[in-house]
Amino acid sequence: MANLRDIRRRINSVKNTQKITSAMKMVAAAKLRRAQEAVVAARPYAKSMRELVARVAACAEEEAHPLLVGREERRSVIIVVTADRGLCGGYNSNVINEMRRQLEDSFSDRAASLVVVGRRGVDAVKRETVPIDGTHTHVLEEDAMRSVANIVDPLVDRFVRDEIDAVHVLYNEFRSAIVQDVTLEQLLPVALDEEVEAPPVDYIYEPSQAHVLETLLKRDLRIQMHRVLHEAAASEHGARMTAMDSATNNASDVIDRLTLQYNRARQDTITAEMLEIIGGAEAL
Numbered sequence: 001m002a003n004l005r006d007i008r009r010r011i012n013s014v015k016n017t018q019k020i021t022s023a024m025k026m027v028a029a030a031k032l033r034r035a036q037e038a039v040v041a042a043r044p045y046a047k048s049m050r051e052l053v054a055r056v057a058a059c060a061e062e063e064a065h066p067l068l069v070g071r072e073e074r075r076s077v078i079i080v081v082t083a084d085r086g087l088c089g090g091y092n093s094n095v096i097n098e099m100r101r102q103l104e105d106s107f108s109d110r111a112a113s114l115v116v117v118g119r120r121g122v123d124a125v126k127r128e129t130v131p132i133d134g135t136h137t138h139v140l141e142e143d144a145m146r147s148v149a150n151i152v153d154p155l156v157d158r159f160v161r162d163e164i165d166a167v168h169v170l171y172n173e174f175r176s177a178i179v180q181d182v183t184l185e186q187l188l189p190v191a192l193d194e195e196v197e198a199p200p201v202d203y204i205y206e207p208s209q210a211h212v213l214e215t216l217l218k219r220d221l222r223i224q225m226h227r228v229l230h231e232a233a234a235s236e237h238g239a240r241m242t243a244m245d246s247a248t249n250n251a252s253d254v255i256d257r258l259t260l261q262y263n264r265a266r267q268d269t270i271t272a273e274m275l276e277i278i279g280g281a282e283a284l
Contacts, residue, residue, distance in 0.1 A: 082121030
């Protein structure tokens with residue numbers, strides 16, 4: 001009977017776990033819906049902002065602003081965007097593994113450092129030998145634009161002072177609830193569409209063209225980083241919903257196997273008791 005009690009205890013334990021994973025799946029689905037709406041709203045705004053910057057830059061002289069000037073990439077910074085929580089499948093590990101691969105391959109010939117967003121990434125990079133220039137956690141739980149400014153503005157200042165040559169951001173780009181692509185995107189220097197031509201009209205800039213271009217460039221970098229964070233958030237919720245759905249289904253399979261095992265053990269116990277009774281009756 002002790003064996004039956006153990007199996008029954010395991011079945012109850014798995015059922016309790018299944019309730020938790022099912023609840024987490026529903027919560028992730030609700031958060032995914034809001035995060036997906038934020039991504040859909042952020043993408044066209046970020047695209048329009050980059051096009052506006054391109055048109056203003058097309059009217060300016062070459063090398064109108066330091067943020068537009070490319071240089072030999074000897075000192076790079078990678079912004080690694082991860083989640084603050086786990087239980088989201090391979091979401092965090094995919095980004096960390098790609099970061100390690102990029103450091104070994106693409107950035108092996110230059111000095112590279114990291115700016116890590118998300119507690120899971122912060123915990124992971126503690127074991128790495130790459131210099132850490134900054135860490136940020138719970139960025140979208142607070143004032144999102146202020147968090148974005150805290151991430152981007154120090155890097156912009158370092159780029160202008162010629163302390164670094166490029167800034168890249170590594171994150172999960174949202175495709176769907178079950179598909180997230182790990183993407184490495186250049187943030188600095190600002191890469192504009194070379195096909196964008198100067199508009200056929202003359203603009204009047206106040207206070208000056210250089211000031212307007214600088215303001216737009218800094219705002220554009222914040223907007224692009226803001227979009228990246230929303231892409232990562234939607235990817236996280238999608239990955240967590242998928243992972244919890246798989247965990248719930250796996251729990252159902254485990255419960256079925258344990259129930260079958262319990263019934264077989266119970267049947268064996270009943271059979272043994274019946275044989276004992278029959279044997280005793282025959283002995284009498």
